[in-house]
Amino acid sequence: MSSNAAPGHGAFSLSGKVALVTGAGRGIGAEVARTLSAAGAAVMLTDIDSAGVEQVAAQIGSAGGSAVSMVQDVTREDHWEQVIAQTVARLGGLDVLVNNAGVESMSFVTDTTLEEFRRIMTVNVDGVFLGIKHAVRAMRPGGAAGRGGSIVNLSSAAGFIGTPGLSAYCASKGAVRLLTKATAVECAALKTGIRINSVHPGIVKTPMGDSVMGGMVRLGMVPDAATADAAMAMAHPVGIAEPRDVANAVLFLASDASRKTTGSEQMVDSGMTAQ
Secondary structure, three states: OOOOOOOOOHHHOOOOOEEEEOOOOOHHHHHHHHHHHHOOOEEEEEEOOHHHHHHHHHHHHHOOOOEEEEEOOOOOHHHHHHHHHHHHHHHOOOOEEEEOOOOOOOEOHHHOOHHHHHHHHHHHHHHHHHHHHHHHHHHOOOOOOOOOEEEEEEOOHHHOOOOOOEHHHHHHHHHHHHHHHHHHHHHHHOOOOEEEEEEEEOOEOOHHHHHHHHHHHHOOOOOOHHHHHHHHHHHOOOOOEOHHHHHHHHHHHHOHHHOOOOOOEEEEOOOHHHO
């Protein structure tokens, strides 16, 4: 369990609400699920990693939270239909969706295969599109849940700036950024009661963050791991974020504390894009 206690009262309370978090088997997704649970939400956790997501759900349950888990491939529309139907049936609704599941790999654009580019776009963009599509159907008036809510999409600082070796990842996260804005204004215009926002971390202390650092060395962008660490420290003026920092930003956007916030970009990049 996280030692970071999320605010579980006032405008930040999620008491009585139901949240669905994808990619919740480890890293940021797992911490988001714990944080939303600590704020009072009943949580459906999904991941392609069945063992990982079951373990996180069990941890939340042991801490007194309400959590269930399912295996989900976010690129499959039938999985989205099943997961949302089960979330509503087992937990009593759907008020928050966190589209966290994502992948990255590092290669220079001249060495990136079309297959790998498409894989990254399919998981990172198609997965978010399908999540928004089916969550909105459930959350809007007349839907299976029908009480509006909040959708939070995990993008990245890489959705704002270019990074050598991450062209496919940058393209996918830029797409998530504008997909968020387009669907946010559409949901507002249609009076759905659904807000949609994106969160943009820089490097975070997770296995994916470690992979990027290792990729810098592998591609010859820096001579060794120590140099990669120094470069990343300089790129993040207030220090590299931990998963709890991202989770707290998600909590803000999931809660009524952000009730007039939609189509926004919440930066959790430690000042990376401000330089």
